[in-house]
Amino acid sequence: MTAWIDGQAVERDAAVAAAAELLAGARSPLVAGLCADAAAVQAAFDLARTVGASVDPAAGAAVYADLGALASVGAMATTPAEARGRADLVLVVGQAPWTAGLVPDLAAGDPVRGRASGRPRTLATLGGTGDGAVRHVAYPAGEAGIPAAIGLLRGLVAGRVAGPHPLADLAARLRDALYGVIVYDPAEIGALGAEMLTGLVKDLNETTRCFALALGDAHQGRTAMQVAAWSTGQGPRVGFGRGRPEHDPWRFDSGRQVAAGEVDAALWLAALPAPLPAWTRTVPSVALLGTPTGSEARIVIAVAVPGETAGAALWHPGRAAIAWHEAGAPAAAAAPDAAAILADLHDRLAAAPMRAPAAPTELSASC
């Protein structure tokens, strides 16, 4: 079973034809999700350009919490592999990094390369409850919350906030470290918090070395970010309605667009698991899914699961880069790659140009 229309199993070709028909007639289509390998995400951008769609990854909010800070003040960042090799102080901010599996990995060893080589590694936390199995020094964030605590820490590090304070000790540790790494989840601390954290890292680099280490998201948002950068030169929330890629994180937020009734057809791409938004059942939608049941949207097409039933280029959190992932268990009759379905859709829609808009007199009436 690989394709469905209105919950009824159909031939894949019929589903693709119906999907092309749905998107061809749309005024403001949306291509969302992008929880897939780099080739599929690239094909989704190509399709969006052809049909004048806007694009928003499932990881949109998380991606923009970090991208906002990057666009405003830049970044001084490192990768998990570098942190493991070089850091003598790892500060874990908030709770989310503890669920990502990265922390025990960083806690396991001491720095073996660079200026801090030979020193022991200290693990400290700010505003997280930590994990009893991993030895760490815990500092509470206080009632004001994590972003406020990051600001306070920054003031203490720079000497603008003086006097005895529970975080003064942590500030001293950061200043004394030869290679500090601050691990955080942009989605947890938000754009303002991420920008403040970058400021803290920059201040520390006046006298020593310190780097930010953002957790990637679980839905290939970093892949979408990279593909968007090389395809459009901008972030992933772009719209092609006027032919050129317009970047507007507010306007092309898919949740906002759907709530405002601005979307009349959508394509949801989740070759890897991603939370299905409620709108796939209310907006006329096509869903390309790695593990479909058939009822997720008006048209559902099964695709290969990248890195499992097919080899694919996916985000590698350890290397902080897009890297090739071999197929884990290639199925004998595996579903086609999402990229192939999207390319098929693209070819059908490029060959049949947009339906001519209604005559000007009718347009006036409809507008």
Added chain:
Amino acid sequence: MTTLTLRAAPPERLDLAGITPAALAGLSEGEAARLPVGTSRHGLTLGDCFAVALDGADELRIVGATDRLDRIGAGLEAGRIVIEGDVGQRLGAGMTGGTITVSGSAGPFAGTAAKGGTIRIDGDAAESAGGAIHGAPAGLDGATLLIGGRAGDRLGDRMRAGLIVVKQAGDHAGSRMIAGTIVAEVVGDHPGYGMRRGTLVAARHGALLPTFAETGRQDLVVLRLLAKSIAAHSPEAAALLRGSMRRYGGDLATLGKGELFTPAG
């Protein structure tokens, strides 16, 4: 008076950047009707969506406006735009002069990067009114922004110059401020997060950041001057500024040359 009357709710967001009294003054009604305003592949024009009546005046009236009309008055240099209804995002973005008034409410980023002129919104304003858009160097940049109702979070975010007067603002008012002045009756939690310089005045406020330090009661001539300068816009705000004030300096997380004034006692 030049008038654009929206015929029906637009089927997509419209971009009205550059539709100013000066830009329309040199055009015939036919030419104006062909100006592109659509944001989809359908290529909607001004005439598709609005009944256009031009008379070359320096006042433009937009009747029946909705929250799908983005960038009204963007780049305005002179003249007056009067909007009956609501507006979308980036009202008056980058304007350098003139006046914009809105009878309803505004979407996010009203007055972003506006260097001069005055924007008056009778209703509410969404998040980041007078704030910077993604990656932009500054929000409000010298213009005056008056909001009769409630503003969303991050009012005046990264603003660099100018004045905002508002009844009520959400959380993080004056976040990342570079400079400028915000006067509000009420602001939410954590005003001035990351502000470098600039002045916040609020009759009431939510939780303050631990990086704002009280610097005592102040009786500053500059606040009297400010009261005088905004009395015409907002008598309530002027009255607030004439009282005795307690001053907090911050945000000490960053440069710390900003300040928050709130009535003493």
